[in-house]
Amino acid sequence: MSIHPDARIHPSAIVEPGAVIGADCVIGPFSTVGPEVTLGVGVTVKSHAVLTGWTEIGAGSEVFPFATVGEVPQDLKFEGERTRLIVGERCRIREGATLNTGTRGGGGVTRVGDDCLIMTGAHVGHDAQVGNRVVMANQAALAGHCVIGDDVIIGGLSGIHQFVRVGQGAIIGAVTMVTNDVIPYGLVQGPRGRLDGLNLVGLRRRGVQRAEISALRAAFERLASDEGSFLDRARALGAETDSPHVRQIVEFILGQSDRSFLTPE
Structure with a gap:
C-alpha cells in the first residue's frame, strides 16, 4: 500500500x-x-x-x-x-x-x-x-x-449500441437509441436515432469560424443527396474539400467500423 x-x-x-x-x-x-x-x-x-x-x-x-x-x-x-x-x-x-x-x-x-x-x-x-x-x-x-470522440454530448436516458462510433463534437438527444455510427458534429434525436442535422450550437460555442460552419452545412447537404451511395458521396467530398472539419467527417466515414451509419434524411 x-x-x-x-x-x-x-x-x-x-x-x-x-x-x-x-x-x-x-x-x-x-x-x-x-x-x-x-x-x-x-x-x-x-x-x-x-x-x-x-x-x-x-x-x-x-x-x-x-x-x-x-x-x-x-x-x-x-x-x-x-x-x-x-x-x-x-x-x-x-x-x-x-x-x-x-x-x-x-x-x-x-x-x-x-x-x-x-x-x-x-x-x-x-x-x-x-x-x-x-x-x-x-x-x-x-x-x-463503443468509441466516443472528443466533445460529444449524450442526452439523458439515451443508449449507444455496442461497437458504435460517435464522432467528435456530435450531440445525441435525450431518450434516443443509437444503433449506427454518428458522423462528427452530427445531431441525432428521436426514439430510434435519426441524423437530423449538425450540432451548430456546439460548433459556435467552440469558436468554429463561420466559413467552416458553411462548409459543413454544404457537406451535410451533399451527403443527404441521392446521388450514388453514402460512401461514394463521402469519397467525392474528400476529393473536393479543403475544409479540415469536412475532411474529418470524410475520414470518419471511410474509416474502419463494425456498424453502418446513420445517414441524413
Missing part, C-alpha cells in the same frame, strides 16, 4: 493493501478502495463509493456517492482475466454511475479521457473508448466497445 501523507481518509473508509493514494486525495466515509486502484493527485472520493479492479483515476477527478468504478464487465464471455479501467484527469463521476473494466476480446482496457462529466446513473461498458470533454447525462449508457 502507498498512501501519501497528505491524503485524508475517513476512519470508516476501507483502503485495501496495495492501493496507491496520491497527494491531497480525500476519501470519504464508508467508501471502498480496492488493492489495484491508483488515485492521482487531488482525487476526491465521496461517501459510499466503490473503486475496485485494476483501475486508475486521474488527478483532480471526483467520484460521488454510490458510484461503482472498476467492477468486472457485464459480458458473459468474461472469464476473470485481468483487465483495466483508466479514467483521465478532472473527471466527475456522479452518483450511482458505473464504469466497467475491459475484456480480453476487446483489447483489455476501458478508457475515459480528461474533463468528462458522467452524470447520475450513467454507464460506461467494457472496452469503451471515451474521448475528452464528453458529457453523459443522467442514465445514459454506453454498451461494450
Whole structure:
C-alpha cells in the first residue's frame, strides 16, 4: 500500500493493501478502495463509493456517492482475466454511475479521457473508448466497445449500441437509441436515432469560424443527396474539400467500423 501523507481518509473508509493514494486525495466515509486502484493527485472520493479492479483515476477527478468504478464487465464471455479501467484527469463521476473494466476480446482496457462529466446513473461498458470533454447525462449508457470522440454530448436516458462510433463534437438527444455510427458534429434525436442535422450550437460555442460552419452545412447537404451511395458521396467530398472539419467527417466515414451509419434524411 502507498498512501501519501497528505491524503485524508475517513476512519470508516476501507483502503485495501496495495492501493496507491496520491497527494491531497480525500476519501470519504464508508467508501471502498480496492488493492489495484491508483488515485492521482487531488482525487476526491465521496461517501459510499466503490473503486475496485485494476483501475486508475486521474488527478483532480471526483467520484460521488454510490458510484461503482472498476467492477468486472457485464459480458458473459468474461472469464476473470485481468483487465483495466483508466479514467483521465478532472473527471466527475456522479452518483450511482458505473464504469466497467475491459475484456480480453476487446483489447483489455476501458478508457475515459480528461474533463468528462458522467452524470447520475450513467454507464460506461467494457472496452469503451471515451474521448475528452464528453458529457453523459443522467442514465445514459454506453454498451461494450463503443468509441466516443472528443466533445460529444449524450442526452439523458439515451443508449449507444455496442461497437458504435460517435464522432467528435456530435450531440445525441435525450431518450434516443443509437444503433449506427454518428458522423462528427452530427445531431441525432428521436426514439430510434435519426441524423437530423449538425450540432451548430456546439460548433459556435467552440469558436468554429463561420466559413467552416458553411462548409459543413454544404457537406451535410451533399451527403443527404441521392446521388450514388453514402460512401461514394463521402469519397467525392474528400476529393473536393479543403475544409479540415469536412475532411474529418470524410475520414470518419471511410474509416474502419463494425456498424453502418446513420445517414441524413
